[in-house]
Amino acid sequence: QVQLVESGGGLVQAGGSLRLSCTASGLTFSEYAIAWFRQAPGKEREFVSGIGRSGFDTYYADAVKGRFTISRDNAKNTVYLQMNSLKPEDTAVFYCAANLGTHRRTVGDYDYWGQGTRVTVSS
Numbered sequence: 001q002v003q004l005v006e007s008g009g010g011l012v013q014a015g016g017s018l019r020l021s022c023t024a025s026g027l028t029f030s031e032y033a034i035a036w037f038r039q040a041p042g043k044e045r046e047f048v049s050g051i052g053r054s055g056f057d058t059y060y061a062d063a064v065k066g067r068f069t070i071s072r073d074n075a076k077n078t079v080y081l082q083m084n085s086l087k088p089e090d091t092a093v094f095y096c097a098a099n100l101g102t103h104r105r106t107v108g109d110y111d112y113w114g115q116g117t118r119v120t121v122s123s
Helices: none
Strands: 003-007 010-013 018-025 032-039 046-051 058-060 068-073 078-083 092-100 117-122
Touching (some): 003 092, 018 092, 018 117, 032 078, 046 068
Antiparallel strands (some): 003 018, 018 078, 032 046, 046 058
């Protein structure tokens, strides 16, 4: 059974930082591209950042480019999202997702999802 478990969310003031983690089990982690999506109240789920299977290729939404950094440790089956200079508009539930093969930016292309971790940024 495949599981993706996110952690690291919380409440932070604007300008602060958080590091999210996504740990996977039940799959051959190195065969999957991993992405972070987020969903704010009343909005659709949107792509935030993605990373290829080896970790060399990384992708970011324009809204987070320069502030967020994605990385992965295949030995630990874990992907990280370092979020700096957080803004109130980053407030959302953040989800990690796994896609067998290459990176995608569309929700429907992902095979597995975590349960989400909430990030709240106060002004």
